Amino acid sequence: MNVTIWHNPRCSKSRETLELLRKEGVAPAIREYLKQPPSKAEVEALLDMVGGDPGALVRDGEPEFKVLKKKKAELGKADIVKAIAAHPVLLQRPIVVSGKRAAIGRPPEAALAVLK
Template identity: 30%
Template structure:
């Protein structure tokens, strides 16, 4: 199975998502998008394929979102995309692309919906939340 993750190693959600992909026995293509920025077309496609609006794909926390006044409802999708491409920290993460679809994996366990391979063992997030039990089954809260 081909899996690509747009990853930020400084983000716990992104690290947890990557770890769940690997817990399924998959070694994904890891794109550290802060250094290897997606093209405009790639970013637009990821957002659309995930079923999101451009505004839903923008990260506010820890970014220049407020400083750039990106909350202004008069801004167009093109203007928002321009900002995201100029400041990739504004791209919410992690986006994961598989044969089963594209997801913005927030929370990280959303990745489980688009992986073909089952989890191979228990998985606990960095914060201690158990997501997969010892039999490889998703823990539902």
């Protein structure tokens, strides 16, 4: 099973999710998205795999979000893709990807859904 975690080692939830995956016997590929920023196509793919509200992928407490001068609910998919590709810090973390499925690890246990 190929599993990738979009990871920020400075984030406690990201570290907890990585530890949880390892306890489940999964050795995920680790994508440190702040060091390897996603392309627009990758952000679009993540949005499609996570499904639901595209705004769930955006960290609206970051200073980079405030310069958008919009509320999260006002952002369309194209706005979100553009913003995250330009400012990867806006990507909600962690995200665990397996096959064509992805889940945000908030709480960390939520990420286990993609393993089933």
